[in-house]
Amino acid sequence: MAGTKLLMTFPVTATSHTLADYRARGGYATLARVLREMKPEDVTKEVTASGLQGRGGAAFPVGRKWQVVHLDDGQPHYLCANADEGEPGTFKDRWILENAPHLLLESMLIASYALQVRNAFVYIRGEFDLPYRRLAAAVEEAYGAGYFGERILGSDFSCDVVVYRGAGSYVCGEASALITSIEGKRGYPRNRPPRLTVRGLYQKPTVINNVESLANITGIIANGAEAFRKVGTAKAPGTRLLSVSGHVERPGVYEVESGYPFRDFLREELGGVLGGRALKAVIPGGISAKVLTAAEIEPLALDQSVFEAAGSTLGSGGMIVIAEGTCMVRLLQVMLRFYHHESCGQCTPCREGMGWMHRVIDRIVAGQGRPEDVATLYHVSRWNDGTTICGMGDAAGYATTAILDKFRDEFDYWIANGRSKHRGVLEVGNA
Amino acid sequence: MKHLVPEFERLKARFPAGFESSLVLPCLRRIQEDRGFVADSDIAGLAAYLGVPRIQIEEALSFYTQFRRKPIGRWHVQACRNVSCSMRGAERLIDHLRRRLGVAPGETTPDGRFTLSTVECLGSCGTAPVVMVNDAYHEGMTAEKIDALLAGLE
Ligand SMILES: Cc1cc2nc3c(=O)[nH]c(=O)nc-3n(C[C@H](O)[C@H](O)[C@H](O)COP(=O)(O)O)c2cc1C
Ligand code: SF4
Ligand code: FES
Numbered sequence: 340m341a342g343t344k345l346l347m348t349f350p351v352t353a354t355s356h357t358l359a360d361y362r363a364r365g366g367y368a369t370l371a372r373v374l375r376e377m378k379p380e381d382v383t384k385e386v387t388a389s390g391l392q393g394r395g396g397a398a399f400p401v402g403r404k405w406q407v408v409h410l411d412d413g414q415p416h417y418l419c420a421n422a423d424e425g426e427p428g429t430f431k432d433r434w435i436l437e438n439a440p441h442l443l444l445e446s447m448l449i450a451s452y453a454l455q456v457r458n459a460f461v462y463i464r465g466e467f468d469l470p471y472r473r474l475a476a477a478v479e480e481a482y483g484a485g486y487f488g489e490r491i492l493g494s495d496f497s498c499d500v501v502v503y504r505g506a507g508s509y510v511c512g513e514a515s516a517l518i519t520s521i522e523g524k525r526g527y528p529r530n531r532p533p534r535l536t537v538r539g540l541y542q543k544p545t546v547i548n549n550v551e552s553l554a555n556i557t558g559i560i561a562n563g564a565e566a567f568r569k570v571g572t573a574k575a576p577g578t579r580l581l582s583v584s585g586h587v588e589r590p591g592v593y594e595v596e597s598g599y600p601f602r603d604f605l606r607e608e609l610g611g612v613l614g615g616r617a618l619k620a621v622i623p624g625g626i627s628a629k630v631l632t633a634a635e636i637e638p639l640a641l642d643q644s645v646f647e648a649a650g651s652t653l654g655s656g657g658m659i660v661i662a663e664g665t666c667m668v669r670l671l672q673v674m675l676r677f678y679h680h681e682s683c684g685q686c687t688p689c690r691e692g693m694g695w696m697h698r699v700i701d702r703i704v705a706g707q708g709r710p711e712d713v714a715t716l717y718h719v720s721r722w723n724d725g726t727t728i729c730g731m732g733d734a735a736g737y738a739t740t741a742i743l744d745k746f747r748d749e750f751d752y753w754i755a756n757g758r759s760k761h762r763g764v765l766e767v768g769n770a
Numbered sequence: 771m772k773h774l775v776p777e778f779e780r781l782k783a784r785f786p787a788g789f790e791s792s793l794v795l796p797c798l799r800r801i802q803e804d805r806g807f808v809a810d811s812d813i814a815g816l817a818a819y820l821g822v823p824r825i826q827i828e829e830a831l832s833f834y835t836q837f838r839r840k841p842i843g844r845w846h847v848q849a850c851r852n853v854s855c856s857m858r859g860a861e862r863l864i865d866h867l868r869r870r871l872g873v874a875p876g877e878t879t880p881d882g883r884f885t886l887s888t889v890e891c892l893g894s895c896g897t898a899p900v901v902m903v904n905d906a907y908h909e910g911m912t913a914e915k916i917d918a919l920l921a922g923l924e
Pocket of ligand 3: 427428429850851852853854855856890891892893894895898899900
């Protein structure tokens, strides 16, 4: 086993997602204790002391975000759980929504108390069906049991929650776009400052956290920050939910204690690379994370700080395993088609750049590549660096240059010979 | 749209006061579930009901990929083509769907039964390749499984 587990701690059965089962596991006892014994600022202090980092991609410390909200500013505050789960390769929040919706709701209630939030939201991607139904049913159960609404469990604290469904847009997972989307508009990201914790939803202070980040709150408050810090590493405490896909024997969602060796994870948990093939590369944290070659990732521990030092990130935890024999030119083509499709079009470098790179890569794959094409891809990638409103333009650029840096020979080969060095294969094993 | 107003009222009651603008997306979704697409009359009706500018509704409709302004087939077959699905056979599966249905992505079969679309990551990459048919995910798809599935859809 990949170390201690904090979230996937119970066997999934036909009823494990229900309120009755959640209560039997001790559910909502932490909320009751918080409302009875803790002050809001004590909750935030504990979360800050835990060192919990955001699990949505940027690994920003959760407590530090919460501290920006002034409890006595006389304004309404909002909390939004980010359940947009749009980063390709990522499907771990879905596990929480389907199997532990009450853990998310209890955590949101504790967070709402800490931040003095009267109205909380879950922004869930529009395509999710079962996760939505499970969450919506859990919300009804929780209201029925008096965990939401007025004067919760006899305290002075009142809180309501709305599950808000997206309608098909990758960029709406970006925090400021998510807010504009909840306002019923086009999901355009907006410039910061002001930070969302200062001016967010309808111009009011708003905290946005990823579903997995929030799901950790109940455990942190139940057992204390110190206990949380004992799990994982000093720099990246706790566990990570990793969504593993691609060329691997046993894809799926795994909870891994931070610091667990990648090599053991691949061999023991994932059953190795598909069909016993050699490992070529791994995209470790959703397609916007920089690719790592087999030699680069094999010695690493699954720890955010270690992956950052290696020039990449565990990002959203979406780990895509790539076997030897895969064509990286075609892989980049799929990625650039996606970014081009998803660019919201507000920033010229992103809007024009994604389209341009997509055209260049299509040309290479069509056998019409020109000698200067790789240089063009580099040039356009770097255009986006720091010049765009949201992180998508940057991330697409970094992801592209990492593939070019590490697999340059495949691009040169296709341009020189008009065909793939690896028969254009993305799917291995059906040769 | 009018017959949905009682439902919209219940929805509104769940939101804080002053959040009328937020109702645009949930109301559009409900209208589309009801009619199959969003018609011009729905836009005008919703703008008047919520008191939001008509342009806001039109912008939302053109921005979010799940909204439709025209009717489609009874069964909407949406195949994921992002990285993880492509690595597990989505490209072959989409070719198979094109041949099997005789239409390209974005098109509807002449009998109005199926509309084929390609979509980006559906958040189900561990069970790739994934095809969504109306609201339901079908995971770990193969040509055989998709044939069996389509055969059962009228
Ligand atoms: C283009 C783009 C898409 C994003 N999509 C998601 C997403 O689907 N889910 C998510 O939790 N965060 C996503 N993020 C990150 C959010 O902006 C934000 O950092 C995060 O939700 C904050 O929560 P955390 O601090 O708990 O991680 C995205 C960011 C960008 C730039
Ligand atoms: S970087 Fe791209 S996706 Fe982000 S706001 Fe600018 S145009 Fe939109
Ligand atoms: S790539 Fe197809 S579901 Fe994620």
